[in-house]
Amino acid sequence: MAAATMNPFFSQNINQNSLVPDWTSQEVSTGTTIMAVEYDGGVVIGADSRTTTGAYIANRVTDKLTPIHDRIFCCRSGSAADTQAIADVVTYQLGFHSIELDAPPLVETAANLFRASCYRYREELSAGILVAGWDQRRGGQVYCVPIGGMLVRQPVSVGGSGSSYIYGYMDSNYKPNMTKDQCLELVGAAVALAMERDGSSGGVIRLASISEAGVERRVILGNQLPKCSTH
Amino acid sequence: MALSNVLETPLPGFNFDNAARNAALEGLYDGGQTPKPMKTGTTIAGVVFKDGVVLGADTRATSGEVVADKMCSKIHYIAPNIYCCGAGTAADTEKTTELLSSNLTIFSQTSGRNPRLVMAVNILQDMLYRYHGQIGASLILGGVDCTGNHLYTVGPYGSVNKMPYLAMGSGDLAALGILEDRYQQDMELDTAKELVRVAIHAGIMNDLASGNNIDICVITKEGVDYIRPYQESEYKDSRNMKYRYRPGTTPVLTKKVVPLKLEVVQESVQQMETV
Numbered sequence: 001m002a003a004a005t006m007n008p009f010f011s012q013n014i015n016q017n018s019l020v021p022d023w024t025s026q027e028v029s030t031g032t033t034i035m036a037v038e039y040d041g042g043v044v045i046g047a048d049s050r051t052t053t054g055a056y057i058a059n060r061v062t063d064k065l066t067p068i069h070d071r072i073f074c075c076r077s078g079s080a081a082d083t084q085a086i087a088d089v090v091t092y093q094l095g096f097h098s099i100e101l102d103a104p105p106l107v108e109t110a111a112n113l114f115r116a117s118c119y120r121y122r123e124e125l126s127a128g129i130l131v132a133g134w135d136q137r138r139g140g141q142v143y144c145v146p147i148g149g150m151l152v153r154q155p156v157s158v159g160g161s162g163s164s165y166i167y168g169y170m171d172s173n174y175k176p177n178m179t180k181d182q183c184l185e186l187v188g189a190a191v192a193l194a195m196e197r198d199g200s201s202g203g204v205i206r207l208a209s210i211s212e213a214g215v216e217r218r219v220i221l222g223n224q225l226p227k228c229s230t231h
Numbered sequence: 232m233a234l235s236n237v238l239e240t241p242l243p244g245f246n247f248d249n250a251a252r253n254a255a256l257e258g259l260y261d262g263g264q265t266p267k268p269m270k271t272g273t274t275i276a277g278v279v280f281k282d283g284v285v286l287g288a289d290t291r292a293t294s295g296e297v298v299a300d301k302m303c304s305k306i307h308y309i310a311p312n313i314y315c316c317g318a319g320t321a322a323d324t325e326k327t328t329e330l331l332s333s334n335l336t337i338f339s340q341t342s343g344r345n346p347r348l349v350m351a352v353n354i355l356q357d358m359l360y361r362y363h364g365q366i367g368a369s370l371i372l373g374g375v376d377c378t379g380n381h382l383y384t385v386g387p388y389g390s391v392n393k394m395p396y397l398a399m400g401s402g403d404l405a406a407l408g409i410l411e412d413r414y415q416q417d418m419e420l421d422t423a424k425e426l427v428r429v430a431i432h433a434g435i436m437n438d439l440a441s442g443n444n445i446d447i448c449v450i451t452k453e454g455v456d457y458i459r460p461y462q463e464s465e466y467k468d469s470r471n472m473k474y475r476y477r478p479g480t481t482p483v484l485t486k487k488v489v490p491l492k493l494e495v496v497q498e499s500v501q502q503m504e505t506v
Contacts (some may be wrong), residue, residue, distance in 0.1 A: 081360055081388035
């Protein structure tokens, strides 16, 4: 079971003698599975809903798909506090930029703002982010900003601790020029598979599709998860 | 130009110069060498119901294995419509909530708006994130404002979660078991109060660091009902001896009274300018 809790710079060591359990002193992490796929006309993003503090699930219905602007979302993985703070900062910066520009912002701009914060403060932060959205110029785009602050555009990208288990599935099942519904099915199945194998991922699957028309959100509850394996 | 004999006033705020050194030292020793902060092992819980929010807390503050305070107040006032339960380091929760209350009051007075829960949550999140988890405060904020009834939790590192029911502290697993089982949407007031009481009671029974009485705070559009204690512990002890000493227990050997002569040296009256 992969527990991807990253210890921040000033973490306190676990004291076994204390009356207070271990997980109260650990930082809250979204050990996670997140995924984003481009299609012609938009993007589909998905995530699980589990936030852990050590071995304790602090929130089993987390929303890791955070709106940054009307047609731009980010998928958060890593430290919950760090990613919430970065997303808040970028939301402000992008909103300001968009007002100055008097036009909807580009997804590439949002991705660069994330990269700027994640790279500058790379020693202090623990954040892996997927930026996905739609803009007039380039349509649906997915940008990956992993820990360390790299920026790269990819047609399909996965992130978080559960992503390790679904690279194979993603590589073999993604084909260019898929439709929106095929993308939704792909993301749903992939995240379900990862939740099956990764202890730090679980709960419900949150999906969103972003296009020129707007944002459509849906939730796949625990009892409706796609059943992939028979054993 | 600074004179060499003028003292520099210390910078305001916390000083974390030693944090890096402590982290490095911890790596050298096998656990337990560096001093640990005192925590209020606690059970706190909150529930959103039809007309508002119910917050609950136990009243035990521990200092290691000793109960330092049997009637500690863990539900703190933030605004007339917002209260906050605090778990973690006692001093941190106390001062953080006081700071939040004063900042929120200033903000709502200058903007002319009644305080909203999201404002309180944002102020807290900003502050706790800035201090990188050095402030050991896990807080449950509940309140009613013009946008509805809300319940939030803010962790020590600055992560925020919004939920219809929450429990924090060392007894939170026990309380959450009760809440997960019995929570319903749009409960009536009495059902909600009973649910929170049972949840805190589970924390008290199953966690050594939680105990004594249960405090409840009900926040609705109409106002706040702070019931302290809502339920008293059935294990209250009765003191058999009086610990007060009679006057005369300590013998007085000599007594000398010296009246201080104070004389008025100068008196001046200045009229205040009035419009």
